[in-house]
Amino acid sequence: MIEPFRNLQITFAVIMRSKLFIYLGFFIVLVLSFWFFLFNGTDAWKAKLPVLSYVKSFSFKNQDNMVFTEKDMLGRVTVVEYFFTTCKGICPRLNSNMHTIYDQFKNEPNFLIVSHTCNPETDSVPRMKHYADSLKVDTKKWVFLTGKKDSLYFQARNSYLLDDPKNSLEKIEDQFIHTQFFALVDKDGKVRGQIYDGLKQDELDRLKEDIANLLKEKSSNSNFANNIFNP
16 A cells, blocks of 8 residues: 555656646746747847947037037937048048948938047138038038037047047147047947947948947937936
8 A cells, every 4th residue: 555655646746846847837938928029129138339438518610610519419329530631641531431331321310420620720610611512421411520629639538539538638739639430429428339440341340230229229318328418
């Protein structure tokens, strides 16, 4: 009598263990299904591009002699660069490469390119207008800015990380920024991803991919991040 009873106990234990595994498996499938249907068709499961910096307040003049501030970037994914119109070195190559980015995203309503001069003593508003016209671009989508040199350089170093802030220790009239790098700003005024080399095709390809991903992201609130951009 003892042996059959023991076998019955073993059988019962096996059945209960099997049911436990079945219930556990069903629960796992249920949870995975929930997450799949929740995030299917979205990018919420993907790792977010890192935040490198935040855009500080500024006020410059665009190619049409209109004031352009950080608020004009609100809600847009923006690629930022520095150049000067008389440059015969890297600038023509940089803006040729930038033009490929413009061509790809110019029809996106929330996309913008902002090009700052690093030589405002020469690059007046009319000269920036002439340069913009030579590129045959829509200046509502690709903006060209000039202004005070110290303010332009402050933004390059402290907002966009396109130059070493230590260089600002010199007298402003002796400084000159000549950079081949682009910065990427999201809809909330955060500099994201990495600082992209505008002369390297692999980094340009990465920039285009990151732009596309940021365009899919929703703005976190009506103002830029951390109340940097206030209404």
